[in-house]
Amino acid sequence: MPRTADRRYWLLKTEPGCFSYEDLLACPDQTAYWDGVRNYQARNFLRDDVRVGDGVLFYYSNAEPSGVVGTATVVRAGYPDHTALDPAEEHYDPKSTRENPIWYMVDIKAGERFRNFLALGDLRHVPALEKMELLRKGSRLSVMPVTAAEWKTVCAMGAGKRIRPD
DNA sequence: GCCAACGTTGGC
């Protein structure tokens, strides 16, 4: 594991009907490649910034409700997304080639499934999370950075701990 | 299904 000070945190979006936390748990070694990101800003994070050992918040979008279901750990840093090369794949992109891959992916391994599913509507009411990228109006990125403080808060909430001792 | 907020495309 990298030193704590070097560890970064990310939120990765998936639609549960497409790839759920259960799907991740069912993978060999509970590890899967995170494919299908087709947005340049999100791609840049995967290619340039996500590193082995980083923490991942596993987020369900377009869900009822949407929210964070648990955590994962990055076990392989960015490498070309081969699903972009396959015409049979949903996210095939003819502009991407083996020589000049456009899209990147990482591998993640399941961490902890939260005792409490953290619905988006609940996260919005947490003062410590008010600057979280996910909660910004119009936020659409499928890969976004999370601060260490936000990570700590979200994981504590997921574990069922009280955030504000009021 | 609605629609706001983006991102991408392509004519000029």
Place this chain on the structure above:
DNA sequence: GCCAACGTTGGC
């Protein structure tokens, strides 16, 4: 490079 049209995301 501008920008209108169009497509996508994703909460609600």
